[in-house]
Amino acid sequence: MVLKVFNSLNNQLEVFEPLEAGKIKMYVCGPTVYNYIHIGNARSVVAFDTIRRYLEYLGYQVDFVSNFTDVDDKMIQAATADQTSVKQIAKKYIEAFYADTKALNVKPATNNPRATENIPEIITFIQSLLDKGYAYVVDQNVYYRARRFPSYGQLSHQALADLETGASQHVSKTELNQKEDPIDFTLWKAAKPGEISWETPWGTGRPGWHIECSVMATKYLGSTIDIHGGGIDLEFPHHENERAQSEAKTGQQFVKYWLHNGFVTVGATDEKMSKSLGNFVTVHELLNKVDPQALRLMMSTTQYRRPIRFSQAALDEASINLKKLQTAYQNLHYRLAGALVGTDFKFDQKVRQLQADFQDAMDLDFNVQNGIAKVYELAKLGNVYAGEPTVFADSLNLILHDLACLAGIFGIQLKIDQIDDxxxxxxxxxxxxxxxxxxxxxxxxxxxxxxxxxxxxxxxxxxxxxxxxxxx
RNA sequence: GGCGGUAUAGCCAAGUGGUAAGGCAGAGGUCUGCAAAACCUUCAUCGUCGGUUCAAAUCCGACUACCGCCUCCA
Structure with missing residues (x-):
């Protein structure tokens, strides 16, 4: 089978073909670092880590870039509240992000660029949009002329007229008055006195939220990238705007496949977990209570587009399943001691069949539920084999390798806990x-x-x- | 209001026309000195109503419930 992915651009399952054979350029929107990441943020990180690991399993070389938004309103607020600088807030929570994601066994990105480290490129990018007539300056603010971009709204499947009606709710009056059109969005925001800022030809201020991702994605990966990921809440406006900015500047298709992950929900009504609703649990605090591997198993074995209902029951089940996999792995390893030299061909065939089934499942838009089901079947096959009076070393090694490899795609590290005492x-x-x-x-x-x-x-x-x- | 998503056993969850994967929990059993680990057996007619078809969880129509996005959010 071939890999198929659900592309948000047209809401269809498409055969995955990278721009360059054997290589994949992947960009995933990272967090704004003004707080610890919560389970919902982690879900996104974990989902794309599993996708990345599977792509690597298929043999692709993945160039994986994920940013940190280290300057924006929330950052400034947090710095003010803590009586410290935006830079210090960023430092603290970027370190926390690394600690949390490491605990969840997330593979480090090829690159984690930060907005504040790319200001010159951001300014150049905006200048280019100004030169091309896609942007305009009002009182040191720069706005993007959304209507100028022909397919604005295509990614989020929204008609311009519909966007317009909903446009006023979260936008300040002054901003609305400055805009030529309510659907226009901010590229550069003028600084208030005392706020962190940078000098530009059009005034002093800081980048808007969307521009940094366009700049960093194109800078570190190129004008056109294979995969762009993020939470479904980013589809509009963030990704819509990134697309408008990037394609207006480069004149080329920005992203081939847009992938959006579903939410983590909580409570009886399955509300979205979010910082603004205040119903979140941070990874930082949860790691004190649960095995990070169990948390990882819980999060990485729901298909990325589907919501995950966060509950104690879900965590409990994950830890039980983790234990079962770990036990199966250790018991198989235990049998190596008395194993005969050679191979059990029939057994190997079953193992290889399950691995093929696993790949078929994952090839369909990373259907991890079917994928993990095959890993459980593999564990069961192994348990039965380990109970046989005669076992062969090559076969044991084969299934041990496969179990570790497939579980590893979900970020689960099966290992032998050797005690020599x-x-x-x-x-x-x-x-x-x-x-x-x-x-x-x-x-x-x-x-x-x-x-x-x-x-x-x-x-x-x-x-x-x-x-x-x-x-x- | 516009757009999108979801609805399968106590719980999680596969399954896009041929008579319901897998896991957890439960019940019974095997193995064991007893355990542990493991294995075996068992456990649903698929939100509602109507339609198409020899045949539908799967297609069509209507409806209901819940969730999300509509410029703060992964």
Whole structure:
């Protein structure tokens, strides 16, 4: 099968063909760094990380750029509230972002550019839009002439007339009065006294929100990129505007495939989790309570376009499933010790079939639900195999490799927790002797003793295996 | 009001014409000295109404409920 993705530009499933064979240019809108990221923000990060990992699994070289918005109204407000600078706020929450996403096992981006580090390019970009007549200056503010861009509204599937009617709600009166047209949007915002600002030919101020992504995406990836991602709430106006700016400037198609992820919802009514509604849980605080891997499993195994209902039950289920995968992986590894040299061809065939099924599932717009179902089937296949009296090393290694590889696409790290401890080995010998003479009181006492230290014993046909207790 | 999305078992969730994947929870069982881990069996007619068809969760029409976007939001 071939990879198909749902392109928001036309709301259709399309065969994925990169601009350049074997390479993918991908840009994902990152957070405004005025607070810790919440589960909803993390969902976006995780969804596109899984997409990226799958693309890499397919053999593509992915150039992955994701920005930090480190200057805007919210940043200024946060700095004022904390009696510090915008720069300090940015520093604090960018560091927190790295810590949180690392815990979620998100692969670092190729590049994380920041708005404030690209001001000259932003100014040049805006100047170019001014020169071409796509923008105009009013009192040191610069606005984009949306109506001038022929297909404005195409990405969000909105008619200009409809946009106009809804245009006034969140916009200040002064801004509205300055605009030629209510659908025009800000490219550059004049600074109030004391605010962080930069000098430009048209006055002193700071970039509008949308322009930075156009500038950084084209600067770091080129005029046309393969994939542009972000939350569905960014489709309009953010991405619509990015598209208008970029294509007006370069005269080329900005993005080939627009991908938008769904929300994390909370509560009985499935409300969107958002900073403005105040119903959010930050990753920072949640990481103290749950295994980050369980959180990752919960978030990465819902298809990116679908909403995720955030709940304790969902987290609990994820940790149970994580434990099952981890256990299967360890038990298979345990069997390597007594395995015969060679291969079980029939078994290998089943493993390869499941891997092919996995790929078929993922090829359909990253259908992770069907994908993870195959990973669970793989684990079950492995569990059955591990219970066989005779196993082959090559086959064990094959399924171990596949399990780790496929789970890895979801950001799940299956690993062997090797414990080499002489005391445990001695106790195990002692317990074995006790069991041999049917002294079960003694053997159970040893098992309880180790259990209290977090070491779990399991008696199998191949002897007693031990592992650390899983925590979730 | 405009545009978009969702509705499948107690819960999560696959499935775009041929008689409902997978997971969690539940029930029963196997293995075990007892456990643990694991395995096996079992558990739904698909929001409502109407239509097309030999055949529909899947197509058409109407309706209902919930969510989102409409220039702060991943």
């Amino acid at each position: 002489e005391t445990i080995t001695e106790l195990l010998k002692e317990r074995e002797a006790a069991r041999a003479r049917h002294d079960f009181a003694k053997s159970d006492q040893i098992r309880d003793q180790l259990s209290s230290q977090g070491i779990i014993l399991e008696d199998t046909a191949q002897g007693t295996r031990y592992r650390r207790e899983f925590h979730s």
